[in-house]
Amino acid sequence: MSALQFPRERIIGIYRSMRLIRRFEERLMEEMSTGDIPGNTHLYAGQEASAVGVCLALREDDYISSTHRGHGHSIAKGCEIDAMMAELFGRATGTCAGKGGSQHIADLRKGMLGANGIVAGGAPITCGAALSAKLRGTEQVAVAFAGDGAMNEGVMAESFNLAKIWMLPIIFVIENNGYGEATANAHVSAGSFTRRAEGYDIPTDEVDGTDVFAVYEATRVAVERARTGGGPTLLHIHVPRYFGHYSGDPDTYRSADEKGEMRKNRDCLRLFRSRVEGAALLEGADLDQVEAEVEDQINQAVAAARAAPRPDAAALHTDVYVKYM
Amino acid sequence: MSALQFPRERIIGIYRSMRLIRRFEERLMEEMSTGDIPGNTHLYAGQEASAVGVCLALREDDYISSTHRGHGHSIAKGCEIDAMMAELFGRATGTCAGKGGSQHIADLRKGMLGANGIVAGGAPITCGAALSAKLRGTEQVAVAFAGDGAMNEGVMAESFNLAKIWMLPIIFVIENNGYGEATANAHVSAGSFTRRAEGYDIPTDEVDGTDVFAVYEATRVAVERARTGGGPTLLHIHVPRYFGHYSGDPDTYRSADEKGEMRKNRDCLRLFRSRVEGAALLEGADLDQVEAEVEDQINQAVAAARAAPRPDAAALHTDVYVKYM
Amino acid sequence: MAQKSYRQAINEALHAEMARDPNVILMGEDLTGGAGGSGVQDAWGGPFGVTRGLLGAYGPERVRDTPISEAAFIGAAAGAALTGLRPVAEIMFIDFLGVCFDQIMNQAAKFRYMFGGRARTPLVIRATYGAGTRAGSQHTQALHPILTHIPGLKVVMPSTPYDAKGLLIQAIRDDDPVMFLEHKMLYDMVGEVPDRSYTIPFAEARVVRDGKDVLLIGLGRMAHIAEAAAEELARNGISACVIDPRTTSPLDVETLVEFAEKIGRVVIVDEANPRCSVAADISAILCEQCFDALKGPIRMVTAPHTPVPYAPNLEDAYIPSAARVVEAAQSLLRTR
Amino acid sequence: MAQKSYRQAINEALHAEMARDPNVILMGEDLTGGAGGSGVQDAWGGPFGVTRGLLGAYGPERVRDTPISEAAFIGAAAGAALTGLRPVAEIMFIDFLGVCFDQIMNQAAKFRYMFGGRARTPLVIRATYGAGTRAGSQHTQALHPILTHIPGLKVVMPSTPYDAKGLLIQAIRDDDPVMFLEHKMLYDMVGEVPDRSYTIPFAEARVVRDGKDVLLIGLGRMAHIAEAAAEELARNGISACVIDPRTTSPLDVETLVEFAEKIGRVVIVDEANPRCSVAADISAILCEQCFDALKGPIRMVTAPHTPVPYAPNLEDAYIPSAARVVEAAQSLLRTR
């Protein structure tokens, strides 16, 4: 696995990203109970290796678009933790000045084109970013993240076709966590996702989403293809979803067995640790230190978010248009 | 080919249907120039063997839904020529009382659920008819006709998935005439239509749409599957389109060669004649007589449509609702 | 009479009609919640717990959890309605109208007219709407003006548990496509709801309270905002009449005109964005039909021309408040 | 000045902006017409001949014939706008809004707000609209009220060749998503159009003709119906002022209020269905803002609450006519 040849710093960085996502989400889950975070949110815990593995293969100026379960993708693409946390708390210092919330976190400077409250809504937008990159000749690549449930929205199929006939530098990353909300994927999805994409002559790969190196490697191949004019790829990445569909979901439609097995055998963080420690690339103490640093970072982000001002009342009316006349 | 074992009357009936469609369309093309037929219309000429072959395998109470190019499907399913012609002339005696026009011809008593002005709009509606048949236990089958261009609308893909997971008694008939409006199919469609459907585990068949018996046979297999609980099928039927996209289309985007070759070698009526005459199933005179009868029928329909009353002014306001209060 | 929640009232209506007519079926995403999972079935009883227990009573053929394919299953519901069933389909949030709008606007709503009066489409589409949930711009809209605009649709917006049950039973028995809009912030509201089945006809506005100085017209959740405003006005010696139209299409123009003429001062409260809203629509109708009886301009209290913001302080400011209604009413009385 | 058709005016605007800015690209179905065929390329020059010649001038990378996948290519246009291009996408008939509404309403229109003001979406969506073509219920709608309702969109409805060119250039240079609606029955209309580039600002109504007895407000093609009515009224000694708002969002409320106050009698003509229409919207705004100056009810002349019928006699009766406008104006003058 080529990624194992990464320099030490990079391997630490991978763990830091994954750990940051995990703790960000776990902390959100805790904070929800304080009532300080408005509404509900969809947590990415369990799926970290997918976002991190994919973004590891991207350039900083590459694009991604995300879903309602978008925190992991945002963090992996480099969005600031402080601003994200502030956004979730609905503060003026948030990524979207408090106006977007969890489902709309975006940071165009980081190439993060937005989470999306509409299932599959990001796929065609990402085709547009890829087209833009192609026409502007920048060799940027665009990644559209989507869930297994999203695969049944028609606009996904339309995007596959458009991406292929226009040979767009795009990668469709389907994160299959087995469920769309409370509904098991097998109950609502016929056939196979990779064969669906192959129906459009799009190359595909099935990937173990608990293995960050496997995700990286599959993405690297797809990015290479995209950057050199080879068009789109679909990666079908299998991941566990740790929490319920959203933070308030009692999650009783999954058996204790299923949930236990998942946490026991499919924890990407634990698998990573044993992998790199086993290969003697890092020592436990290195990783423990990362964990401590992450803890600090999250604590600080939460404290800063709590202390941050709410948006000014006038903000209700601004930013609808660049100019309205 | 089992259809060749049809009784003589049935074979004559096949020719009558195909001929009726051809002459209906050719006559419309002529009548357009008189200015008596409002607007424009999409002609089915060239594709007759598809509609007729498919409907030949259906029961009278089976359902079909059609497209903007719907006259052939309507005629093949048993809609009345007089009422259809009156509809096209915008008369009160029309299939839709003059309120629908070419793109909305429907006759629920014949299981004809409507032409559709929205490309691919009929696919999910037909899934619903199939579901209805299934739940009511009637063993009816539903056929959704669509063009090659329609295959790129997302709702087609959604319908494939829905039909498969619900094992609906439905057949998707994709009539590929090589073009969507003025755009060549290859320019805008990636991959293969049958492989796209197979991505949903839907069985498929590629069919020569100039051979009415081949169409019948493929449909028969699909109908058998649907009626016995085997779920959906996709038939990819290759057909020529004789006229431009619509009656006013100069059709210069197809070369004279392409159009000449098509009319010379892919005329389903001529192929049918030589086939059945060659097999000594019918004599030329039998078919000539059918042609004369069809001619009379069309003449009468046109004369009746011209003589029919326009809708009453009050009709503008009726039929929006069954009851509005 | 029994006290029940708006949620339960809707659940009862569905139960009653499914028991009464085997052609009534349900479809939607996570309608049971748990389909195909390894744990509890009907775990959610719907995204908002509205459809709980129906799976157990009527089985998975009639209570169908769908893929996330709104265009396909709304279209399928329309096609099933055209061919003998009476489907009740659910769009989880009305915001998702965008992905299935064609099947509603161009197909179901127009079948009857396009087919020359020879079709019936007894289809109900239930959807949640409205702001207040801190869910951001794509899960909080109130799109009833768009639906009201479309000929061929009926649009129902119950404001109480009692109305929710009666109007839903009416909707299911209706032979035309009906959009049934449930406000998420009302699900827990409790009120009197008879156990028996009953119907409430469309286009019959409800006079929430009578009054003589100013007429407040409020739709859906806004009926309650109007009522709260009326109470506040009463404390200031102003007698406000509150009317809830209950359905926007058909609209009970007669009652609205009658009261507008009698009272002469009108404030309309609408949670939707202002442009081409139902507030504007009713204002224009009243201006045209009872101009001479008006003692002042018709005032509209609506959301601003902005998406719904996430931050609670902004979202609260977005939603029309009783204070704004009071202020509009008072401004009318000042300029008599 | 040169006489040119509305079609040609639009074509010129596209030519000018594509020449001026390499980031301007076009996409749509059959935008050239003939892509991949065995015969003539650019055979159609667009479904209505509007985009002819652009392929030859700017090549297939910038003039892109798309699959029949409105959701995908409108979404792609939005995504391209977000990342540096200035796409002009075409929806062949506005009726097809139903299959791509999400990408317009929930995505492009809301990016800027949801992202806290940190996005620009310089996107133009051109679409044809309107009745009169005998094309049936799904190819003849005028859906501008639905678009006007949505915060984040701008809506432009040129009524003349001159306006079409100036407003389209303005739209392409605008940094927000603009819906540019072209009436099919106006494509052959000829008028004066300068060869040079020029822009017409949004929210600047055009006073088509001045007058003192009654104000006729007409949008898009209805500006001409209003004008014809004004001519007829003039023959009867009534002086009608005609105003074309040109853009419904933003709307030039100031000018409308100014003239409504000056004249006191208002008729609004809108080709859309009546409920929650732009006619209702303008009526409500004027009723609220200049009530005291009104000498009578604001009258609306709109299409009926029905889909568009096919039969020519019915379709003609569907479209607001000058006679109906005259009759509405006269009724206002009678009840002074």
Ligand SMILES: Cc1ncc(C[n+]2csc(CCOP(=O)(O)OP(=O)(O)O)c2C)c(N)n1
């Ligand atoms: C168009 C649309 N339909 C339905 C929803 C409601 N919804 C939100 S998330 C979700 C499930 C998505 O499943 P999947 O794509 O597998 O993503 P996951 O939640 O598993 O990450 C649904 C149905 C939505 N947001 N948008």
Ligand SMILES: Cc1ncc(C[n+]2csc(CCOP(=O)(O)OP(=O)(O)O)c2C)c(N)n1
């Ligand atoms: C949603 C939608 N988009 C575009 C159109 C315009 N249109 C009408 S027919 C057509 C081409 C359809 O091609 P195909 O499906 O191959 O059918 P064919 O005309 O070849 O029979 C198009 C683009 C439409 N009617 N509906």
Ligand SMILES: [Mg+2]
């Ligand atoms: Mg999932």
Ligand SMILES: [Mg+2]
């Ligand atoms: Mg075709």
